Amino acid sequence: MKILVPVKRAIDYNVKVKVKADQSNVDLANVKMSINPFCEIAVEEAIRLKEAGIATEIVIVSIGPAVCVEQIRTALALGGDRGIHIATDLDLDSLQIAKLLHTVVVKESPDLVILGKQAIDSDNNQTGQMLAALSNMGQGTFASKVVVEENMVAVTREIDGGLQTVKLSLPAIVTTDLRLNEPRYASLPNIMKAKRKPVETIAADSLSVALASSVKLIKVMSPAQRVGGAKVADVNELVAKLRTEAKVIA
């Protein structure tokens, strides 16, 4: 089976983002960028399916400026077979991303598409579901377990009330949650080998997808800061303050 794994270049999860002084956006100049952590989990799951003899080919795709090829190379070093870079300098919304990915789905006919459930920059949690709708496929979102059966995939999902398992006919869309697996690190020899793996570049505006977004960013502000930092000496002082000062317990 062929697996398609879209990956997003995003701010590294250890970095605390700052807002630009003119409130036009966040400031990403000289900030460390990585593969979005949920996309990394998607790559890892595809590799495990290949190691288990279920998947035969893993295609990595990323959409964005030329630097996204770094993230494609990282995913290839982890175990992807080849890459597709859809090149654009535009800041696209999830719907446009899903439409571009849909063109790749049509061309590549993967049996499974595994995506991260959300990107830690926009926190949108939309692309996989939108791609599923556009491709008329079933979706297993927020997956903590993926079991491929004949022509089917069983996906255990993390939901607010606990866990839910659904069965999807293939081809299908899966989005990853944190507990699906623990991603590996790329070894140095594999990083070297990944440099020779094929990466095809396609211009986004050659794909007959309307790239204009209907959502305009008006401004970006810093969140209200909490004034914390006060300490209490012991449990008695804590309970007294919660009762009489904060008045949050009886």
Add this chain to the structure above:
Amino acid sequence: MSILIYAEHDNTELKSETAKLVHAAQQLGSEINVLVAGYQCAEVAQAAAQIAGVNQVLVADNAVYTHQMAENIASLVSELAVDYSHILAAATTTGKNFMPRVAALNDVAQISDIIAVESADTFVRPIYAGNAIATVQSSDALKVLTVRASAFDAAELDNDAPVQNIDLVHDNTLASFVDAELTVSERPELTAADVIISGGRGMQNGDNFALLNGIADKLGAAIGASRAAVDAGFVPNDMQVGQTGKIVAPNLYIAVGISGAIQHLAGMKDSKIIVAINKDEEAPIFQIADYGLVGDLFDILPELEAAL
């Protein structure tokens, strides 16, 4: 403006998110309908009819909606969408699952997790784990919005809106329900609780979470956890609070043995009062805590239970 709100429920109980969404919708316009899609969910519809501001409750009661599978619900909502300017669902795992599908089927954007309404086309939402707050404006004729319910107060319950059954059956052959393992608890739900006490990696194991029980009993609190505690298998996934877990804003949040990573803070920093119990006085959680207590949680928790 006509607004359709997707009711959050489990076929027997209407969840607290729905009345909060009605309040959010009232800032958009006054023509507000609530859709209850489920199976044998008449009681839920009755509860929704009581929410002030609701004009009409639409009920799609059919076995195909029992588990609110995204494929069925999205195609149902997408068909209804032609009559509305806005569709709202709570940013729960149900809403997050089907709403982007609705947006794509209707060829419009979705705006996720809004925390404020500026006008009928302009909304405020956190990005980057809440470290930045974006204001966005949509030019789509249909606005598809998921709403962070904890950011809105609930509408009153003094209404008796008409309930109308709708006879639309959307089934699919793409996906089917297999089973669910739902956590059963006598405690309030995390997203509805006034008080939450959460444990982190510092709890060391699942058994030690019992130390939180007595305190939670006395405070009527829900029990939450950090990702590290869930990943380590101390407690189930539905207890995770954070950027990628549940977003909560109770009156009182007590963080025990939690360091305060930005991803955890994203889920609880809008709580009214935050208490942190941690043995490391440099732990970042103290920077946002109203009351920090430095010490060993294994000494402090029994003392706290006794003092309450």
